[in-house]
Amino acid sequence: xxxxxxxxxSLSVQEGRISILNCDYTNSMFDYFLWYKKxxxxxxxxxxxxxxxxxxxEDGRFTVFLNKSAKHLSLHIVPSQPGDSAVYFCAASASGxxxxxxxxxxxxxxxx
Amino acid sequence: DTGVSQDPRHxxxxxxxxxxFRCDPISEHNRLYWYRQTLGQGPEFLTYFQNEAQLExxxxxxxxxxxxxxxGSFSTLEIQRTEQGDSAMxxxxxxxxxxxxFFGQGTRLTVV
Numbered sequence: 001x002x003x004x005x006x007x008x009x010s011l012s013v014q015e016g017r018i019s020i021l022n023c024d025y026t027n028s029m030f031d032y033f034l035w036y037k038k039x040x041x042x043x044x045x046x047x048x049x050x051x052x053x054x055x056x057x058e059d060g061r062f063t064v065f066l067n068k069s070a071k072h073l074s075l076h077i078v079p080s081q082p083g084d085s086a087v088y089f090c091a092a093s094a095s096g097x098x099x100x101x102x103x104x105x106x107x108x109x110x111x112x
Numbered sequence: 113d114t115g116v117s118q119d120p121r122h123x124x125x126x127x128x129x130x131x132x133f134r135c136d137p138i139s140e141h142n143r144l145y146w147y148r149q150t151l152g153q154g155p156e157f158l159t160y161f162q163n164e165a166q167l168e169x170x171x172x173x174x175x176x177x178x179x180x181x182x183x184g185s186f187s188t189l190e191i192q193r194t195e196q197g198d199s200a201m202x203x204x205x206x207x208x209x210x211x212x213x214f215f216g217q218g219t220r221l222t223v224v
Contacts, residue, residue, distance in 0.1 A: 004154075034212065043116070043203050043215035044155065089154050098143065098168060100213065102154030 003027045004092050006103035014111050019077040021106050023090030026071065030092040034100065035064060035075045038087045047088075048075070080110045114138060116216035118204050124222045125194055132190045133219045137206030144187050145213060146179055147203040148172065155203055155215075161187060194223045 005024045013019045023033075031052040036044035050057040050064045050073070057064050063076045077084055087107050091100040117136040125131050137144050142163050147155035158177070160168045163184035173179075176194075181187040191198055199222050205213040 036215075041218075041220070043118075043205075043217045046212050046214060049212060091154075098160045098162075099145065099157035099170075100155075102156070104152065104154050 002104075003030075004090055004101045004103040006088075006090055006106050008106050009104075010107040010109070012109045012111060013080045015082055016079045019075075019080045019084065019108055019110065021075040021077075021088050021090075021108065023073045023075075023103055024071060025073075025092050027092070027094065027101075028071070029094040030101075031095050032093045033064070033066060033073050034091045034093075035062075036089045036091060036102075037084075038089060038105070044089060077108075080108075082110050082112050084108060085110050116204055116206050116214055118202075118216040118219050120219055121217060122220045122222075124224060127194060127196060127223055129194055130190065130192045131194060131221065132188055133202055133204075133221075135187045135189070135204030135206075135216060137186070137204070138208075138214060141206035141208050141214075142184065143207045143209065143213070144181055145205040145207075146187070146189050147205065147215075149201040149203060149218070150199075158189075191221075194221075196223050199223045 034049040035047040038044045048062045066073045087105045089105045090103040119134045144161040146158040149155045161181040176192045179189045201218045203218045205215040207213040
């Protein structure tokens with residue numbers, strides 16, 4: 001039972017354009033969402049998070065949007081840079097629990 | 113470097129051998145987590161410590177797996193009688209109370 005889904009295994013974007021990575025979840029108890037970036041042979045690096053009381057959170061080039069009614073969130077990267085090329089994981093957690101449930105990741109390739 | 117530290121980074125072992133991994137969390141972080149990641153998947157939760165108490169274990173953590181966090185500082189994850197299916201990246205993360213979890217660089221285990 002995949003509670004957090006990233007349906008696009010890969011995405012290619014030209015440098016300077018917008019990258020949009022999507023994530024869907026099924027568990028309505030999830031109230032905190034995060035995005036992590038992962039390079040090969042390294043651990044995940046935290047990027048940005050959002051609580052369910054918000055619908056948008058912005059940090060520099062990264063913006064996360066949350067649509068609770070659709071159980072959908074997205075990560076926007078503007079402008080995309082070659083150094084953004086990595087695997088991006090969406091994760092979710094519920095209040096009172098300690099663990100994150102991760103999606104399967106989307107591999108982003110930013111073309112120079 | 114004050115991030116989460118894991119040792120070793122890589123481990124190759126023969127099937128049936130025991131292995132032990134170490135994780136040093138960010139100092140002052142009272143929560144420590146172990147995750148496992150296999151190819152093409154997102155990290156999967158294994159277990160969680162709050163200080164020295166192990167509060168949750170995933171059903172993924174068979175009897176061959178044991179984790180400890182003596183004195184609420186570093187943690188060890190031991191796998192006894194390793195099997196080929198144990199080959200994965202083992203990730204440790206830590207957080208301060210319910211804040212964002214930060215991951216280490218992982219230990220890549222290969223069972224031959």
